[in-house]
Amino acid sequence: MSPSLFESPQEAIARLRDELNRHNYNYYVLNSPEIGDREFDELMKELEALEKEHPELDDPYSPTHRVGSDLGAKGFEQVNHIHPMLSLANTYSISDVDDFMRRVREGLGGETFTTVGEMKYDGTSISLIYEHGRLVRAVTRGDGIHGDVVTDNVKTIKSIPLVLSGSGWPDEFEIRGEIVLPWKAFEKLNAERAFNEEPLFANPRNAASGTLKTQNSAEVARRGLDAYFYYLLGENLPYDNHYDNMMAARSWGFKVSDIMTCLHSIEEVDNFINHWDVARKELPVATDGLVFKVNSLRQQLNLGFTAKSPRWAIAYKFPAERALTRLRYVSFEVGRMGIITPVSNLEPVLLSGTIVKRASLHNEDIIRQLDIHEHDMLYVEKGGEIIPKITGVDKAQREAGAKAVEFVTECPACGTELERVEGEAAWFCPNKYGCPPQIAGRVEHFVGRRMMNIDGIGEETAVQLYETGLVRDIGDIYDLTKEKLMALDRFAEKSAERIMKGIEDSKSVPFERVVYALSIPYVGETVARKLARSVGDIDALMNASQEELEAIDDIGPRIAESIRGYFANPVNQSNIARLKTAGVQMAIVKDDSIERTDRLAGKTIVISGTFTHHSRDEYKALIEQHGGKNSGSISKKTDLVFAGENMGPAKLEKAQALGIPIINEDEFLKMIEAL
Ligand code: IVH
Numbered sequence: 008m009s010p011s012l013f014e015s016p017q018e019a020i021a022r023l024r025d026e027l028n029r030h031n032y033n034y035y036v037l038n039s040p041e042i043g044d045r046e047f048d049e050l051m052k053e054l055e056a057l058e059k060e061h062p063e064l065d066d067p068y069s070p071t072h073r074v075g076s077d078l079g080a081k082g083f084e085q086v087n088h089i090h091p092m093l094s095l096a097n098t099y100s101i102s103d104v105d106d107f108m109r110r111v112r113e114g115l116g117g118e119t120f121t122t123v124g125e126m127k128y129d130g131t132s133i134s135l136i137y138e139h140g141r142l143v144r145a146v147t148r149g150d151g152i153h154g155d156v157v158t159d160n161v162k163t164i165k166s167i168p169l170v171l172s173g174s175g176w177p178d179e180f181e182i183r184g185e186i187v188l189p190w191k192a193f194e195k196l197n198a199e200r201a202f203n204e205e206p207l208f209a210n211p212r213n214a215a216s217g218t219l220k221t222q223n224s225a226e227v228a229r230r231g232l233d234a235y236f237y238y239l240l241g242e243n244l245p246y247d248n249h250y251d252n253m254m255a256a257r258s259w260g261f262k263v264s265d266i267m268t269c270l271h272s273i274e275e276v277d278n279f280i281n282h283w284d285v286a287r288k289e290l291p292v293a294t295d296g297l298v299f300k301v302n303s304l305r306q307q308l309n310l311g312f313t314a315k316s317p318r319w320a321i322a323y324k325f326p327a328e329r330a331l332t333r334l335r336y337v338s339f340e341v342g343r344m345g346i347i348t349p350v351s352n353l354e355p356v357l358l359s360g361t362i363v364k365r366a367s368l369h370n371e372d373i374i375r376q377l378d379i380h381e382h383d384m385l386y387v388e389k390g391g392e393i394i395p396k397i398t399g400v401d402k403a404q405r406e407a408g409a410k411a412v413e414f415v416t417e418c419p420a421c422g423t424e425l426e427r428v429e430g431e432a433a434w435f436c437p438n439k440y441g442c443p444p445q446i447a448g449r450v451e452h453f454v455g456r457r458m459m460n461i462d463g464i465g466e467e468t469a470v471q472l473y474e475t476g477l478v479r480d481i482g483d484i485y486d487l488t489k490e491k492l493m494a495l496d497r498f499a500e501k502s503a504e505r506i507m508k509g510i511e512d513s514k515s516v517p518f519e520r521v522v523y524a525l526s527i528p529y530v531g532e533t534v535a536r537k538l539a540r541s542v543g544d545i546d547a548l549m550n551a552s553q554e555e556l557e558a559i560d561d562i563g564p565r566i567a568e569s570i571r572g573y574f575a576n577p578v579n580q581s582n583i584a585r586l587k588t589a590g591v592q593m594a595i596v597k598d599d600s601i602e603r604t605d606r607l608a609g610k611t612i613v614i615s616g617t618f619t620h621h622s623r624d625e626y627k628a629l630i631e632q633h634g635g636k637n638s639g640s641i642s643k644k645t646d647l648v649f650a651g652e653n654m655g656p657a658k659l660e661k662a663q664a665l666g667i668p669i670i671n672e673d674e675f676l677k678m679i680e681a682l
Contacts, residue, residue: 054069095321098321125300137182180244343445346433349412453525528569616650
């Protein structure tokens, strides 16, 4: 429908919200959009413009609010679940499910019953509370009794209705489901993380729960979570059975899987299992089993609960996919920090759709525990993990006289005798400055995107630069020239120029990233940032004593020792001198335009609500500029609550209960003397 001349702004806004909600539903729940992205964006822009013109008509439930904002708060508020979130009893075989069916029948005194078969989605469970057709709260499972309030993040999930459509919903109800990260979004996220040298998520479940706990809801929105719903709770549900209630929920806008089926006999249940055991592999999201539930709510009530789970439902877990293949040999690989990782090289075998040729054995203890012998037949599993894992040995097939796999005693790359850190499982090569893969690995890390960001040098080039002798350590990078690079194999003028530009640009990378780029053992990105900010420049860092280092937040004796050891080494000292000469930033650049005071020194402040004079982020920055500390959750340690408009009632109550002073915007500005 196009806007009519006679439509009031209020009517136009209501119409646009309805239309956009419907299109979101078509797109995200039904997977069948009626309009294209562009048309959708135009409607959204129209609504945004109208809402901007008429702020009095703004509504936090408007589809324009789904984009996500930077919450910035650390930690989430916790609430008690209205009904505890129990788990399900697990079974691993069809006969166990058949037993469950028989137990239910007995429990019901021989009554017949219908079973609902559903997919068990492998994500993270969520409880949503709706009041008067609106989403008011989203809570994670937590410990089953209380969970974290993650409403803002959940609101970014486009397939979750903020306002219900249709009719017949109870005034107050709870709906539970699983938040999932579809395979495609999961792969994309991990590819990005690999590119940024961030740790990968082992499976979509971890990725979904990690994302849900992210502090930045714009980031949550970007990652593409989805949600399937499977349980409706409340006083006045429309039907007396689970299946019809779920179909009603679907008509209100929830994504309820069409796999959900009513089954009427053990035979139908068994067929359902056999079908989905295979067919689930084609689904766009990860699943780890099936769930069977007694359909009638009356019968559910009669069967009741054990302390941990309902007697009216059971989960059937799919067997982890496993293959048996022969070990060709174990290779030993040397990482950037000198750690030796044993890797099993296998006869290629097909597992969950991919061919597996290698699987890490992690460390010597694992080789011993599994008792791996040369050419053994090994079990490889994927289960919920993406990375294949060796889980056992078929000893019956062991070759006569096969020797146990021995861990190497010398570095496979440079021949140096390996050492083991007391109390740790890993062996390492101590020849830090002469072992080629360690040096190439450090160069590769140094040029990485989150470090010096020198475009054009990847793993292969780092090895090539090492082997040709051009870059034998990080200091050598700044002696490279276009001519030297062009003399190498595979280098054309363009690629040489790209690297030279990257090298030039890297000279303005902030000092904290330089510290991270140095590959100081135990100094990751966060520690590097803390170090750089507290010491200020490289000389102070190089000369810091053990005590001075340990006085820095989060730096313990082990990290401090490692930093001292690093800077005591003449090779590192010389590299640093060369970086300095090259003009790399070796000190924090202070922004002198910002006024800094200690008016809020020692105060932990929780900021909440919306403000008039500055944004929440600006206020957070002001708190830090004046020596205060931001915190996201109210506790005994909070000194002040800085409250704007619409501060959540739970936070307000908590602050009052703990007797923490609450100040408003004007009072805050007075405190920092900005008024
Ligand atoms: S019903 C009281 N149905 O599995 C029963 N759970 O082990 C409530 N899950 O915490 C759960 N798919 O996170 C139910 N179709 C489904 C499910 C499902 C996945 C998860 C859920 C729950 C866990 C139980």
